[in-house]
Structure formats: structure tokens, C-alpha cells
Amino acid sequence: MSINVLYSAGMYSVGGAEILFASVFESKELRQLRQAAVVTRRPHDEFIGLCTSSDNLIFGYNDSEESTQQFGNVRIAKAWIQALIRHKPDIVMFWNEIPPAKIRWLIRVFSPKSKLVLYEHGKSWRRSKSEAITRGLNALDAIIANSKASEALLETKHAVRRTTHVVHNPIPSGRAPNSSISRSLTEGQPIQLGLAGRLVPRKGVAAAVSALQELHSRGVDCRLLIAGDGPYKETLHEFANALGVAESCKWLGHVSDMASFYDSVDVLLIPSLLEPFGLVSVEAQSRGVPVVVSRVDGLPETVIDGATGITVEPTIDVSDGEYDKWGAEAIPSSVFDPAIGSLRPARTVDPVKLADAVERIAGDSATYTRFSESASNHALEKFTWGPYSDSFQSICASIVTTRQSKA
Structure with missing residues (x-):
């Protein structure tokens, strides 16, 4: 037919x-x-x-x-x-x-x-x-x-x-590996956190930068690589400076070779306020990169919670903290909460909970490798x-x- x-x-x-x-x-x-x-x-x-x-x-x-x-x-x-x-x-x-x-x-x-x-x-x-x-x-x-x-x-x-x-x-043609990938952490090297998306408030970049600061306060050696560009780039740079983590943030701008980007990070953060699906989540998982995602909209559909990544419930009202000075027009008015099956006001994730999830995944090499193997197998089975x-x-x-x- x-x-x-x-x-x-x-x-x-x-x-x-x-x-x-x-x-x-x-x-x-x-x-x-x-x-x-x-x-x-x-x-x-x-x-x-x-x-x-x-x-x-x-x-x-x-x-x-x-x-x-x-x-x-x-x-x-x-x-x-x-x-x-x-x-x-x-x-x-x-x-x-x-x-x-x-x-x-x-x-x-x-x-x-x-x-x-x-x-x-x-x-x-x-x-x-x-x-x-x-x-x-x-x-x-x-x-x-x-x-x-x-x-x-x-x-x-x-x-x-x-x-x-x-x-x-x-996963778009050419971006998925031919077979499952199992990764391990490199001993003595900083944990490479990643974030991929437009530099706009709804992507939750501020929460990721705050989580980086929280991890540093716990003595965790880590860096944050950000793939993406957007109108709030300068605001986010100033935010990272104010938190004292600017030197640990690498702003890559638009990245054409996303496979290489995923291969350069250990854990991908997706702390979005709104995300109808979350393609970067399944792309990263296919390459053996565990993810930490907001439990909002379609993101939980991309992850096996506790096995291929961790979902984090957004709990902080977006009128608090840095979001209020960025303009209400940049924040979604409502999002879909899969836990209750209805709309609710947009919230952001607590950076402390985001940091907790990173430590749960990357706290030791054996645990990390289990997450990595499960992530790649899951994405290649369901999203190719x-x-x-x-x-x-x-x-x-x-x-x-x-x-x-x-x-």
C-alpha cells in the first residue's frame, strides 16, 4: 500500500x-x-x-x-x-x-x-x-x-x-551507535556534566548551574558543559559568575556533532520546566550516558527511573530566585504533571535534589557502569x-x- x-x-x-x-x-x-x-x-x-x-x-x-x-x-x-x-x-x-x-x-x-x-x-x-x-x-x-x-x-x-x-x-538517523555502549568513570578525573538545549529559562539551565555549585560545596570535582545558544546567554554567564562556578562552566554554543558532545560527558542534566518529549534524553542514553531529568510532561517517558537515569520532581515555584527577573513571558504558564494527569503551574527542580541524583549515579564506578549499560540498551531498544x-x-x-x- x-x-x-x-x-x-x-x-x-x-x-x-x-x-x-x-x-x-x-x-x-x-x-x-x-x-x-x-x-x-x-x-x-x-x-x-x-x-x-x-x-x-x-x-x-x-x-x-x-x-x-x-x-x-x-x-x-x-x-x-x-x-x-x-x-x-x-x-x-x-x-x-x-x-x-x-x-x-x-x-x-x-x-x-x-x-x-x-x-x-x-x-x-x-x-x-x-x-x-x-x-x-x-x-x-x-x-x-x-x-x-x-x-x-x-x-x-x-x-x-x-x-x-x-x-x-x-534518535535521528546517524546519531545512534550501531551497538550498545558501556561506559565507566575515569578515576581521578572530574565528573563531566552536560546540558543540551536553548539558553532560555524553560530549559532550567539556572538549576543546572546551581547544582554544580552544590556539588562543589560537597567536595565533588565536576564540570558543566553546555551545548546550545540563546537569548539568555549573558544572563546565565552572569549567574554562573555570581555563584563562583564560571570557571567550571564551558559554554559551547551551537553544536553540530552531538554524538561527540554526548561522548564527552558522563551525566546529562535535563532540568527543564517544560519538555513535551526530550529527544536529547534518548540520544544521550543511546551512547551510554545516564540522565537526570525533571519529572514533568513527556520526560519521564524517556527514562526508566532508577535504572537508566533518575527523575526529579520539580518543587520550586518559578517566581522565586533568579526567574522573577527574567520576565514572566519567558516562563511557561502551565505544564502537564504525569503524576496527577492534569495541568499545574510550572516549577523548577531543587538544585540540591539535582545534585543528589548526580551523586547517586556517579557516586562509584560500578553503579555508574550499571546505569550506563541500562541506558544504552533501553534507548537502542525503544527509540531507534x-x-x-x-x-x-x-x-x-x-x-x-x-x-x-x-x-
């Missing part, structure tokens, strides 16, 4: 959702899918290679009069009409974006048999709760969510009543490309079959 899938994708930033889209679009393993895409935003430089190598990418972000067509009171990019006519999609899949009403209307007119699907990667955490959002979501035929937490948030926050399929994000491609194709087939059975 061959399925024509037309994606709508932005690719304007380099995040987990965009990296996964590139992997899906370039994959040779999704043999049941015939793929094309409308690029709705000017792509980031990271994806220029993909954009110039494929004939099945159509660029729809030019709003000039020559590139659009008038329909009543609205103008719509001609690229959409071209894509619908050329590719005759069974599924039009919107990558982390709810399609506007005018695009839904256009698809119903030019490709009435197409199934409209949202692939949710976390945008719904940032969308305001409103009747318009709920109507837009329930106007779709199906939703694919990247975690059970995403599915639950769509239901509890946005009152979604459409069929939602859950498939966890895989093979299981994902099978699940993704099966979901697409199910969506199309449902449409055909109703016809």
Missing part, C-alpha cells in the same frame, strides 16, 4: 521537531510513503542542503502578488495549489502547526479526499487556551503526538476530541529508527484506512 503524504513544515529553527522532519523526509526506510512538502517559512541554514537536494519540496512562504492567488477576501500561496494538484495527497500532515482555516478550506476544495493531520511536537504547550484553537484542532481528521503527555495535554488544555496516535520521537518507521507508517496506513472505510 503506497500512501501519498504532503507535509507542511517550517524548518526555520533547529530543534527536535525540525531535525526529525528532515530525517523523516530524507528516509529511505519509509517505503510505504511517497513524500512531498510545502515549506511554509524561510528555512534555517542547517536545512539548506535538504532544500536544494529534493524536487519534492515546494516553497510557499513568498507572499508576493505573483506567488499568491486571490480567493474571495483572502490570498493563498500558489505553492499550495501546485502541491495539492501535483501530489494528490492521501494525507496532508502539518508538522507542529495547526493549519489556518483558509488552508483547511483550500485542501477541502482542491483535494477533498485528503486527510488533515497534525503532528504535535510541543507547540500546544505554548498555545493559549481558546475556542478558536479548539475548533482548529477538532477540524482535523487525526492527530499524531510525540508523547503520552502531549496527547493528554491536547485533551485537558485544548479539549481535543479527535483520534490521537502516540509515537515517541526516534527501525521501530519508529514501522509505527509511523502503520499510523499513516490506519489514518488512510479510516478515511477509506468512511467513504
Whole structure:
């Protein structure tokens, strides 16, 4: 069974959702899918290679009069009409974006048999709760969510009543090792802690820096390597200086070779205030790096608590400490708590508890190696490309079959 899938994708930033889209679009393993895409935003430089190598990418972000067509009171990019006519999609899949009403209307007119699907990667955490959002979501035929937490948030926050399929994000092609990795600590060397993510408050970088200070106060020799960039870089540098740990923090900026980054750290910290899934968690584990993660949103779905890493309950209100001076707009208003199955105000993890978790993992070499082996085995069994491609194709087939059975 061959399925024509037309994606709508932005690719304007380099995040987990965009990296996964590139992997899906370039994959040779999704043999049941015939793929094309409308690029709705000017792509980031990271994806220029993909954009110039494929004939099945159509660029729809030019709003000039020559590139659009008038329909009543609205103008719509001609690229959409071209894509619908050329590719005759069974599924039009919107990558982390709810399609506007005018695009839904256009698809119903030019490709009435197409199934409209949202692939949710976390945008719904940032969308305001409103009747318009709920109507837009329930106007779709199906939703694919990247975690059970995403599915639950769509239901509890946005009152979604459409069929939602859950498939966890895989480790992108080329980033997973070919076989399981078992690591050990190097005697006499500092513990190398890592953090990977944008330098914004919701990633909890301040908590990681504070945990570094706490570990130093306990006499633990450790360093913190930070892969990522963002608008709060200078604020975080000042914070590290104020805590007296600046010399133990290494700010790497944007890192293209993430496999090498994971190989350079012993424990990865993910103290996020909000995290719909947490791709860096499974990437690090695949390379034998145990993780310490916030027990929030989809992060617990990536870890076997106490075996491949440790989850830490966020307990500190974000109005306390450093967060209040960074601006409320930078902090999520609510997050999903998997323990209670509902929304709650965002909180950050206690740096003391974060430090406790690091010591539990890296307190002795034998314990560390057990965590490392379990982490790699877990990630390679559950989050590699093979299981994902099978699940993704099966979901697409199910969506199309449902449409055909109703016809």
C-alpha cells in the first residue's frame, strides 16, 4: 500500500521537531510513503542542503502578488495549489502547526479526499487556551503526538476530541551507535556534566548551574558543559559568575556533532520546566550516558527511573530566585504533571535534589557502569529508527484506512 503524504513544515529553527522532519523526509526506510512538502517559512541554514537536494519540496512562504492567488477576501500561496494538484495527497500532515482555516478550506476544495493531520511536537504547550484553537484542532481528521503527555495535554488544555496516535520521537538517523555502549568513570578525573538545549529559562539551565555549585560545596570535582545558544546567554554567564562556578562552566554554543558532545560527558542534566518529549534524553542514553531529568510532561517517558537515569520532581515555584527577573513571558504558564494527569503551574527542580541524583549515579564506578549499560540498551531498544518507521507508517496506513472505510 503506497500512501501519498504532503507535509507542511517550517524548518526555520533547529530543534527536535525540525531535525526529525528532515530525517523523516530524507528516509529511505519509509517505503510505504511517497513524500512531498510545502515549506511554509524561510528555512534555517542547517536545512539548506535538504532544500536544494529534493524536487519534492515546494516553497510557499513568498507572499508576493505573483506567488499568491486571490480567493474571495483572502490570498493563498500558489505553492499550495501546485502541491495539492501535483501530489494528490492521501494525507496532508502539518508538522507542529495547526493549519489556518483558509488552508483547511483550500485542501477541502482542491483535494477533498485528503486527510488533515497534525503532528504535535510541543507547540500546544505554548498555545493559549481558546475556542478558536479548539475548533482548529477538532477540524482535523487525526492527530499524531510525540508523547503520552502531549496527547493528554491536547485533551485537558485544548479539549481535543479527535483520534490521537502516540509515537515517541526516534534518535535521528546517524546519531545512534550501531551497538550498545558501556561506559565507566575515569578515576581521578572530574565528573563531566552536560546540558543540551536553548539558553532560555524553560530549559532550567539556572538549576543546572546551581547544582554544580552544590556539588562543589560537597567536595565533588565536576564540570558543566553546555551545548546550545540563546537569548539568555549573558544572563546565565552572569549567574554562573555570581555563584563562583564560571570557571567550571564551558559554554559551547551551537553544536553540530552531538554524538561527540554526548561522548564527552558522563551525566546529562535535563532540568527543564517544560519538555513535551526530550529527544536529547534518548540520544544521550543511546551512547551510554545516564540522565537526570525533571519529572514533568513527556520526560519521564524517556527514562526508566532508577535504572537508566533518575527523575526529579520539580518543587520550586518559578517566581522565586533568579526567574522573577527574567520576565514572566519567558516562563511557561502551565505544564502537564504525569503524576496527577492534569495541568499545574510550572516549577523548577531543587538544585540540591539535582545534585543528589548526580551523586547517586556517579557516586562509584560500578553503579555508574550499571546505569550506563541500562541506558544504552533501553534507548537502542525503544527509540531507534527501525521501530519508529514501522509505527509511523502503520499510523499513516490506519489514518488512510479510516478515511477509506468512511467513504
